[in-house]
Amino acid sequence: MSAAEEATAQAPILxxxxxxxxxxxxxxxDDVSFDIREGEIRAIIGPNGAGKSSMLNVINGFxxxxxxxxxxxxxxxxxxxxxxxxxxxxxxxxxxxxxFRGMSTLDNIMTGRNTMMRRNFLWQALYVGPARREELxxxxxxxxxxxxLEIEAIRRVPVGRLPYGLQKRVELGRALAAxxxxxxxxxxxxxxxxxxxxxxxxxxxxxxxxxGTTIALIEHDMGVVMDISxxxxxxxxxxxxxxxSPDEVRGNEEVIAAYLGVVRD
Amino acid sequence: xxxxxxxxxxxxxYDTSPKLLRRNAEIRGDRPCLREKHLGIWETVTWGEAAAxxxxxxxxxxxLGLERGDRVSIIGDNRPVLYNxxxxxxxxxxxxxxxxxDSVADETRYVLNNAEVRFVFAEDQEQVDKVLExxxxxxxxxxxxxxxxxxxxxxxxxxxxxxxELTRRxxxxxxxxxxxxxxxxxxxxxxxxxxxxxxxxxxxxxxxxVLSYRNVLVSALNSVRQEGLGEGDEVLAYLPMAWVGDHMFxxxxxxxxxxxxxxxxxxETVLNDLWEVGPTYFFxxxxxxxxxxTTVMIRIQDSGWVKRKLFFHFLEVAKVHGKRILDGETxxxxxxxxxxxxxxxxxxxxxxxxxxxxxxxxxTAGEAIxxxxxxxxRSIGFNLKQLYGMTEAxxxxxxxPNGEVRSDTVGRPAAEVxxxxxxxxxxxxxxxxxxxxxxxxxxxxxxKTGDGWCRTGDAGFIDxxxxxxxxxxxxxxxxxxDGTLFAPKYIENKLKFFPDIFEAVCxxxxxxxxxxxxxxxxxxxxxxxxxxxxxxxSYQELAGLPRVYDIIQGRVEQVNRDLxxxxxxxxxxxxxxxxxxxxLDADDxxxxxxxxxxxxxxxxxxxxxxxxxxxxxxRCGIETEVTFEDGRKGTVxxxxxxxxxxxxxxxxxxx
Numbered sequence: 001m002s003a004a005e006e007a008t009a010q011a012p013i014l015x016x017x018x019x020x021x022x023x024x025x026x027x028x029x030d031d032v033s034f035d036i037r038e039g040e041i042r043a044i045i046g047p048n049g050a051g052k053s054s055m056l057n058v059i060n061g062f063x064x065x066x067x068x069x070x071x072x073x074x075x076x077x078x079x080x081x082x083x084x085x086x087x088x089x090x091x092x093x094x095x096x097x098x099x100f101r102g103m104s105t106l107d108n109i110m111t112g113r114n115t116m117m118r119r120n121f122l123w124q125a126l127y128v129g130p131a132r133r134e135e136l137x138x139x140x141x142x143x144x145x146x147x148x149l150e151i152e153a154i155r156r157v158p159v160g161r162l163p164y165g166l167q168k169r170v171e172l173g174r175a176l177a178a179x180x181x182x183x184x185x186x187x188x189x190x191x192x193x194x195x196x197x198x199x200x201x202x203x204x205x206x207x208x209x210x211x212g213t214t215i216a217l218i219e220h221d222m223g224v225v226m227d228i229s230x231x232x233x234x235x236x237x238x239x240x241x242x243x244x245s246p247d248e249v250r251g252n253e254e255v256i257a258a259y260l261g262v263v264r265d
Numbered sequence: 266x267x268x269x270x271x272x273x274x275x276x277x278x279y280d281t282s283p284k285l286l287r288r289n290a291e292i293r294g295d296r297p298c299l300r301e302k303h304l305g306i307w308e309t310v311t312w313g314e315a316a317a318x319x320x321x322x323x324x325x326x327x328x329l330g331l332e333r334g335d336r337v338s339i340i341g342d343n344r345p346v347l348y349n350x351x352x353x354x355x356x357x358x359x360x361x362x363x364x365x366x367d368s369v370a371d372e373t374r375y376v377l378n379n380a381e382v383r384f385v386f387a388e389d390q391e392q393v394d395k396v397l398e399x400x401x402x403x404x405x406x407x408x409x410x411x412x413x414x415x416x417x418x419x420x421x422x423x424x425x426x427x428x429x430e431l432t433r434r435x436x437x438x439x440x441x442x443x444x445x446x447x448x449x450x451x452x453x454x455x456x457x458x459x460x461x462x463x464x465x466x467x468x469x470x471x472x473x474x475v476l477s478y479r480n481v482l483v484s485a486l487n488s489v490r491q492e493g494l495g496e497g498d499e500v501l502a503y504l505p506m507a508w509v510g511d512h513m514f515x516x517x518x519x520x521x522x523x524x525x526x527x528x529x530x531x532x533e534t535v536l537n538d539l540w541e542v543g544p545t546y547f548f549x550x551x552x553x554x555x556x557x558x559t560t561v562m563i564r565i566q567d568s569g570w571v572k573r574k575l576f577f578h579f580l581e582v583a584k585v586h587g588k589r590i591l592d593g594e595t596x597x598x599x600x601x602x603x604x605x606x607x608x609x610x611x612x613x614x615x616x617x618x619x620x621x622x623x624x625x626x627x628x629t630a631g632e633a634i635x636x637x638x639x640x641x642x643r644s645i646g647f648n649l650k651q652l653y654g655m656t657e658a659x660x661x662x663x664x665x666p667n668g669e670v671r672s673d674t675v676g677r678p679a680a681e682v683x684x685x686x687x688x689x690x691x692x693x694x695x696x697x698x699x700x701x702x703x704x705x706x707x708x709x710x711x712x713k714t715g716d717g718w719c720r721t722g723d724a725g726f727i728d729x730x731x732x733x734x735x736x737x738x739x740x741x742x743x744x745x746x747d748g749t750l751f752a753p754k755y756i757e758n759k760l761k762f763f764p765d766i767f768e769a770v771c772x773x774x775x776x777x778x779x780x781x782x783x784x785x786x787x788x789x790x791x792x793x794x795x796x797x798x799x800x801x802x803s804y805q806e807l808a809g810l811p812r813v814y815d816i817i818q819g820r821v822e823q824v825n826r827d828l829x830x831x832x833x834x835x836x837x838x839x840x841x842x843x844x845x846x847x848x849l850d851a852d853d854x855x856x857x858x859x860x861x862x863x864x865x866x867x868x869x870x871x872x873x874x875x876x877x878x879x880x881x882x883x884r885c886g887i888e889t890e891v892t893f894e895d896g897r898k899g900t901v902x903x904x905x906x907x908x909x910x911x912x913x914x915x916x917x918x919x920x
Contacts, residue, residue, distance in 0.1 A: 143304035148415075153533035155305065206416060 012071075013038040013182055013214050019058060019068035021051075021238075028054045029065070030238040036182070041208055042216045043229035045249075047258055050235040052218045053095060056184045059216070060092050061085040073181075086115050091180035093171045095187045095218075101160035105170050108159055109145055112177030113138040145173045148210075149203060165196035172203060176211075183207065185217040189224055197221065201228055226250065234258070274521060276486060281453035281478045283319070283356040285520040290316035293496055293523050299345035300527040302538065310345050312523070318346070320446050322353035322428070325435030327445070329384060329408050329426070333358030333452070336380045336461065340364045340373070340395070341388025343502040343511070343528040346412050346428055350386045351516060355459060357449050362461045362473070363507035366392065374399040375470055376463050380703060381405045386428075389413040397422070455479040460516075461703050462509050464656050473703030474509075474656045483696035484659040485517030487680035491664065492546075492626050496523035499544045499623070503528075503535045509656040510548060510630075517659075540620030547627045551634035554649070557619060558638055579607030580644075587644030592668050612645040621647055628652050633735075635762040636672035643670065651675045653733060657712065657719055658682075659697030663733045674732035689724040689750065690739040724752060726833050736834075741864075743774025749836030751779060753864070756839065759824045765789040766820060768849050768856075770867050771839070772875055778840040780878040782871065783817050784849050790816075805846045805903055814908060817844055821910055829913040838912045841878050843885070845871075846903035852892040874905065883907050 012035035021029040029051045036042045044052050057063040061080035069076050099108050123131035146152055149169050159170050175183055189197045205228055207213050219225050226246040234242040234249055236258040242249050249255055279285045294313030301308055337354045339347050339361055351361045362380045364373055373395060383405055387393045393411050400406055411417060412428045459478040463471040502515040515526045529538040565576050586600045616622045627649040642649040653675035654660040665676030678684045682695035698719045701709040712720050724742040725735040736755035743751045751773040760769040767786035773779035785808050794801060801807040825838040849855040854866050877885035886904045
C-alpha cells in the first residue's frame with residue numbers, strides 16, 4: 001500500500017453503487033458496486049467480455065447505466081456526459097489508440113489541455129494578447145509532461161510514424177496534460193514487449209507517486225496487475241466476483257475458476 | 266568581439282580552472298557560458314551565474330566535509346550543473362573523477378574504489394541506483410548528491426542530498442564565512458591535480474590518468490590560439506563527460522577562450538539540438554560523419570530527379586575545386602563562380618539541414634576516416650580536420666594545420682609538442698604529458714620514459730612534409746624476412762575504404778612478401794552485378810567470378826600504388842591475393858562482436874589457404890564449417906583462385 005493511500009484510506013474519490021447496464025437483451029454489468037480511494041492504483045481485471053471496458057465507459061460518462069448511482073468527489077448522480085467528466089478531472093486512455101495520427105506528439109498532448117482553455121476558437125486562431133499568454137502557459141505544462149514521459153526526441157514527430165509502444169506513451173501524455181484527479185487506463189500495456197511494459201509500469205507508478213493521481217486500470221498481464229496495484233476488482237460476465245488486495249484476489253477460488261474456465265452452473 | 270575581452274588569459278596568473286572561471290565572470294559575466302534545454306526552451310547560464318553556482322556548490326561541499334585532495338565522482342549526461350560541480354570541486358582543491366554514465370556497476374565500483382572517492386554527483390535516479398547498489402563495497406563513499414529529484418522522493422538514505430539542498434547549505438556557509446571560497450581558490454596552483462580521467466584499457470582494469478592544471482590549461486590555450494577560438498564560439502557537448510575530449514573542449518578550452526557550451530536535451534535529440542544550437546566548433550568520431558553522409562545519400566536517392574541531378578552535378582564540381590578553395594589555393598574565377606553557385610543551391614542548404622552551417626572548425630579523431638568521406642565534407646566547404654591525441658597527452662599530439670589537411674595523415678605536432686619515432690612507435694613530449702597513472706607506478710613507468718617522453722603504443726612515421734602518419738598498433742606491426750616494415754591494419758584499412766570490399770586480412774610478418782584475403786561486400790558487389798546483367802546464385806559464386814576478381818585486382822593495384830608512394834612502406838605491397846568464398850562472420854568466430862577481425866583465429870582456420878598463397882599455386886581447395894543464422898552448422902566447399910600482382914613503381918605522377 002502506498003503512503004498516499006494509507007493517509008486517505010477512508011476517502012473514496014469514486015463510489016459505484018449497484019451499477020447495471022444492458023444492451024438490448026445482453027447484460028453487460030449486473031449490480032456492480034465498488035469504490036476507488038483517493039491516491040490508489042485500482043486494477044479491474046476479468047476474462048474477455050467481462051464488462052471491464054464498459055465499466056470505464058460508465059465511469060467517464062460515455063455509457064449511462066440503466067440502474068445504480070455514481071458518486072464522484074461526494075456528488076451522486078446517475079447520468080454524466082463525457083465532457084462533464086473531463087472537466088471534473090477524469091481523463092482516460094483507450095484500448096485501441098485514439099490519437100490524431102497526422103498531428104505531432106506535441107499537438108496531440110496539447111489537445112489534452114483543450115477543456116481548460118478559456119479563450120474561444122477565434123481568439124486562439126488570432127494568437128494575440130490573452131490567448132497567446134494562455135497558450136504559453138499550457139505549452140509549459142505540456143512540456144513538463146513531455147519531460148516526465150521522456151519523449152523529448154519525438155516532440156515534433158507525427159504520431160502516425162511512431163512505434164506502437166511510443167503511441168501508447170503519447171496517449172498517456174495527453175491524459176496527463178489534463179491534470180486529472182482520476183486517470184482511467186484501458187489496457188495500457190497491451191501489445192507491448194517486455195521492455196516497453198516495464199517502462200509503462202514505471203510511468204504509471206511515477207504518475208501515482210509524483211502527482212498523487214488516482215489510477216484505475218484494466219490490464220490482462222497478471223504480473224503487472226499484482227505488482228503495481230493496491231487493490232483489485234474482478235469482473236466476470238458483468239458480475240463482481242472478487243474485490244480486495246492482490247493477494248486476496250489471487251487466492252479467491254471463484255477468480256481461479258473464472259480464469260481457468262471451469263464449467264459453470 | 267573586442268580585442269581586450271577576447272585576449273587570451275595569462276596562465277601564470279590564472280593558473281587553475283577556478284581562477285579562470287573568476288576571470289571570465291569578471292570580463293564577460295553577461296556572456297553565455299552554458300546552455301540547456303528545459304521544457305522545450307533553451308536556457309542560458311552566464312559566466313557570472315556559473316561562477317556563483319560553482320561557489321554555492323563548493324561551499325555546500327565544504328559543509329559535507331570535503332578536504333583538499335579528496336576525489337569526487339561525477340556520473341551523468343552532459344548537464345550544466347555537473348560542469349559547475351567540476352569547477353566547484355576544483356575550487357576547494359578537490360579532484361573531479363568523471364565516470365562514464367553507461368558504465369556497468371562493476372566498472373563504476375572499480376573506479377570508485379581505485380580513486381577512493383568520498384562523494385558522488387549523480388545526475389538522476391538511474392545513476393543514484395547504480396551507486397546505491399555497490400555502495401556497500403565502496404567503503405570510502407560518504408555522500409551522494411543528485412540533481413534530478415524525480416523518483417527519489419521516497420529514498421530515505423541519510424547520505425543522499427539534492428543539489429538544491431547542497432546549494433542552500435552552501436549559501437548559508439558562504440554568508441557566515443565570506444572569505445572562505447576566495448581563499449580556497451587562491452590556494453590552487455598550476456601543478457595541482459585538476460582531474461583524473463579513467464581510460465578504458467582494452468586489457469585489464471582501467472587506469473586513472475592524472476592531469477594537472479598545467480596539462481589541461483596549457484594544452485587548451487595552445488589549441489585555442491592555433492585555431493583562433495574565441496568567446497563567440499559555440500560547442501555542443503554531447504560526448505561523455507568522462508572522455509578526455511569533452512573535458513578538454515567543454516572545461517579546458519571553454520574556460521580559456523570563454524565560449525559557450527550547450528548541453529543536448531537528451532541523447533536521442535542530439536541531431537535536432539545540433540541544428541538548433543548551430544555550433545561553430547564541432548567534434549565527432551569518423552563513424553558519425555559516415556552515418557550522416559549515408560543518410561544524406563539515401564535521402565538524395567529518394568528525392569526528385571531535378572534535385573538529384575543538381576546534387577550530383579555540383580558534387581563533381583566540389584570534388585574538383587572544393588578542397589582547393591577551402592585550402593586557400595588559387596582557383597580560376599569561372600571555377601570559383603561555378604562552385605559558388607553550387608554552394609548557394611546545394612552545399613549551404615545541405616549543411617544547414619545538418620546544423621553545420623556555422624561550423625568553422627570540425628575535428629575528427631579516434632580511428633582512420635575513409636578518404637571519400639573526409640573529402641566529401643571538405644569539398645562542400647566544411648572545414649573538417651583530423652587530430653591525433655590521447656588522454657595521456659591532454660588530447661593534442663598532432664593537429665592538421667589549415668591549408669595542410671590530408672585524409673591520410675593526422676597533421677603536424679601541436680604547439681610545444683615534440684614527436685619522435687622509436688622502434689616504429691610514436692612517442693611525444695610536451696606540456697600535456699600526464700602526471701601519472703593514479704596509484705599505479707608500474708604502468709606509469711611503462712608509459713613514461715625517464716626524460717619526459719610518453720609512449721603511445723601506436724606505430725607510425727613522419728612523412729616527407731613533416732606530417733605524422735599512424736599505421737597500426739605498435740604490437741601488431743611486423744617485418745618481412747627482408748626487414749621491410751609490415752603494418753597489416755594500415756593496408757587493410759586502405760582496402761576497406763573501397764565500398765565493394767567488406768573486409769581484408771593481410772599476412773606478411775616473418776614471410777617474404779605480403780598476401781591478402783579479400784572479402785567482397787555482398788551489397789555493393791551484388792548491386793554492381795545487377796547493373797551489369799551478371800547473374801549469380803550465391804555469395805560463393807559471386808566471389809569467384811573472374812570479373813569480380815578483375816575489380817578486386819584493380820583495387821589491390823590502387824592500394825599498391827598508394828603504398829609505393831611511401832618510402833617506408835613501398836616494400837610491403839600486396840603480391841598475391843584471393844577472394845574468400847564466405848563472408849567473415851562473428852557467428853563463426855572470425856570477427857569480434859564489434860566487427861574487428863580476429864586475426865589469429867582466421868589464420869588458424871584458413872591455414873591451408875595461407876600456405877597456398879605462399880606456395881606459388883594458382884588454385885586452392887578449402888572446406889569450411891559455417892554456422893547458419895538459425896544455429897545449424899554445415900560445410901562449404903570451394904576451389905579458390907589465387908592471383909599474382911606485380912608491384913607498383915616507387916615513383917608516381919603527382920596526381
